[in-house]
Amino acid sequence: MKIDSDIESYTSSTEINTEWMDNIPTYEESPLVPDLGEGEIDHSLMQHYSYKYMCQGNFTSPVKKENLKKCLEIGYGSGIWMMEMASEYPNCNFYGIDIQPKTPDSTFPNNCEFIKDNVKKGIPFPDETFDFVYLRMTMIYIESNKWKPVISEIFRVLKKGGWVEFLETDMTFKSSGKILKSIMKFWIDMFEAKKIDPKLTRQLGTILSETGFINLGKIRSQSLDIWLYVTADISYKNLGFDTKEEYLKHIENLETEYSEFKPYGDQYIAYGQKPLN
Template sequence: MEDETIEYRLINGRRYHNLSNSMYFVANDDEEANRLSRYHDAIKDIWGGLFNSPVEEKLRQGARVIDIGCGSGIWILDMAQQYPNSTFVGIDISPILPSEGCPTNVKFVQHNVLDGLPFANSSFDLVHEKFMTGAFTETQWKEKIIPEMIRLARPDGWVESLECEITSSDESVTMRVTKALHDFMRLKGMNPTIGKEIPHIFENTNAFLEIRDQLKIIDLGTKHDKSAEESLKFYIGGLKSAKGFLANSMNVTPEDYDALLETIYFETEKHSTYCNQYRICAHKKIQI
């Protein structure tokens, strides 16, 4: 049994969380921070910008924004540069947040959102999160994360979510590894397709005037455009980051696991492999 008094543990040379209330099974080291940062520009290309909520004018005038699970902080830093009149807060459980050279309108806080966030009700004009499918159980999404996002949003403010899932043909190594990932997540109480269900969860809260959901289907691999290639690298990088748990779950050696990921990279040339990305923007009611 792991010693839960130790905040982090090392597996195959990668650092992971060791917190009893955190399901997050991806590494939390510099290599993972770099993976998140490298994909930032591709996300902007895929979606045509940094956000989809209609808050552009408010950001130019001066708004408060929080990014929950901000990772390397690159989204916050990019937003802060484009909207100097607004203030930005990045929250993440991992110790990979920028510590030097941050703009004056940025604050980063290392904190576990499952413990509740240290901000007053209705503190932010935009509450943002992305790529947190592997961080929370379905129950935590419904009972803690989404209610906390709603609590932090100001009346007439916006809550925005971006999540994804991978699909490939049944015969492929990609599908074998993806299925193993999904099976592992479900054993932990996670929902690997939570992204497409978030609009329904939002609806059930009765907290929003309007909910906008959009799907982008991204073909993966080098035979497509740059965003497709970067999306594939991001996906494989995530699987590498999860090796400490997933190789053991699949009952393969770390070396055999690496070989499977190498096959995935080349497999996209002959199999139809794609990523579904779901972006949901919800307009909070003035009174709930």
């Protein structure tokens, strides 16, 4: 299996329609993370643009832009990635699937379609429908024994020569202090109770290869996520705080820990192409 670390960067056009951004929906919901409310919209934007900066664009796989006619995002959440891509590629139709979506209720590109569905039960499209399938922080919410069936479904709905790209995390931080360790232990324990293994993201390349994908690429990028803030509503009670405000005040102390321990986590980007024959 060939792993490419040096890949072409794709940067977004600055001449795009951004009218839909005036009323962006809340941060993505999931079976683990509750509705975080309108006050968390900024966190959704921060996360999106931090990933975009890290990837130097909205995707990293060597997709030929002129070939983009139909794209699918699995776990679109707030829809910000999908809507930005739809503005940038107006001749491409974008479809999004999410089990608990926040479908935009204001202006958004007319080449977007938002669908409520459970990808673990299959992808509701015919064989060889899409040129590109994108997932970001989605597989981390899927039970470990369902990864291969989901990826097989992605393989099925991709056109020959089409691409899939994942951006995931393994939920671990290196060189962390006491506060960060205690918070992340809570989340790891919760995932394990749901039969989810975040470390499986490290094996994405192998799983893609076993499914039949070729021209694989894999990148590991170090970063410190904003997870602690966007999940405050569910974290504070489980960590023994009476109010969300007390929890947020507590994690402000992380700045001291950061300067001492300089913690970092890994983001994993993996992509692959469906063979032409």
